[in-house]
Amino acid sequence: MAGIRCLLGYRRKAWYSHFKNPSLVYLHFFSYVRLTCDFIYGYGVLAKYQKVYSECQAQSFKVSLENTLLQVIKIEYNLTSYDDICRYFAKCLKLKCNNNVAHFTPDKGVGYFKSYNLQNGLQLLIYDCTTYESILFHRSKSEKEFYVLRLDESTEKESTSKSSVFFAKTNQEWFYMLTANTTMRQVSILMSKAWLENYFDNELAGELLTNYITVKSPLLFYELMDSEYKRLMNDVVKAGNAARFEQMIYQNRIACIVERFFTRLYKTTERNNSNLKISSREMKRIKEAEDILLKDFSQQPPAIAQLARIAAMSPSKLKILFKEVFGLPVNQYYQKHRMNKAKAMLLSKRYSVKETAFNLGFPSVSSFNKAFYKTFEQLPAEISSQLSK
DSSP states (O other): OOOEEEOOOOOSOOOGGGTTOTTOEEEEETTSSSOOOEEEBTTBOOOTTSOOOOOOOOSOEEEEETTEEEEEEEEEEOOOOHHHHHHHHHHHTTOOEETTEEEOOTTTEEEEEEEEEOTTSOEEEEEEEEESSEEEEEEOOOSSOEEEEEEEEEEOTTSOEEEEEEEEETTSOEEEEEOTTEEEEEEEEEEEHHHHHHHHHTSTTHHHHHHHHHHOSSOEEEEEOOHHHHHHHHHHHHHTTOSSOHHHHHHHHHHHHHHHHHHHHHHHHHHHTTTOOOOHHHHHHHHHHHHHHTSOTTSOOOOHHHHHHHHTSOHHHHHHHHHHHHSSOHHHHHHHHHHHHHHHHHHTTSSOHHHHHHHTTOSSHHHHHHHHHHHHSSOHHHHHHHHTO
16 A cells, blocks of 8 residues: 555636536545535546546655645544554654654654554544645555544634534545645544444434434535533643543543534434434435445446335335435436446546446447536536537
8 A cells, every 4th residue: 555645736616517417526625724625536636627637656746736846744544443544644744653753853743643442442643743744645445344533623823713514424535625724623433333233222312313324425524613622622631741631531522522513414304304214224225225226337237126126125116215315216316326427437547438337237429428418408528628628
């Protein structure tokens, strides 16, 4: 696995209209004036009608951001142990790591980051530092399914603080960036799928939350951090510098953070899904059918009868529940994701119109053009020509 690679060239403006495109991953810039969520491709950065840069091997690379040249280090990883991540980050940044604590040297920054394992099975990664170099952290997809709940607060030099709460799966690809001379305080909580299922099993709200997390694809949740979250995060960060009761403070405050997040998520989910009547078992089966439906666009989609057998229910029930959960009938849902995949392939500049058409199972370029125009009111060739300008 590559440790440090150069940052790709990028611009701030992004394609916000394709937030739900599963072919995209997410980039969170700490340095932005407000909380944002931009899009980035694994093989280059997407910027509207601008050049898509390719990734290259290097320790660092000068790129333009808001007309300013920055020296950026990219750290790529897919580890699911915070102890391993702490040691790996220290190695990439050429810092010493003792007892899973790494302190910045005077030439690289001030402060520290550390990992910590709680007795209840949760893992912590804590940052309280200012780095003199810009760092892009790139978590690639992991086959192991874990969940990350992260509280961030960043303060640029002579600027106000920006803060957010972030929740996602580790089997998704995502990025976040720390720009030079930005002070970051972060508490990241890693929980396994088994831990989360056990946590929900003991809660009345557990079934609704399990359904939401199972179906939500991609699972990505952002909200601004309020004063109570900030207080809890500050207690955790300060505990690392305290001589006493570190473990007790970690255990208590992390439990409060987790409880608070899922309570708020439950209220939001309940409000948005008040009319959805489906059991947790049925939700998992519908999700399995959806996974099979979108598995391979180069082949004809499975028939409704086949999906119904996978979901262990009648075809009529599958169609009703599928539309309730995903908001579209099966065939329309398939076509929507197929066409979003087509646009993502064209925007990556790695595929021609013809290659895209046949990779997605269209019998001819003309049939692909017709379907593409029906979805986006734009021909595939127009996408390619816009990117080449």
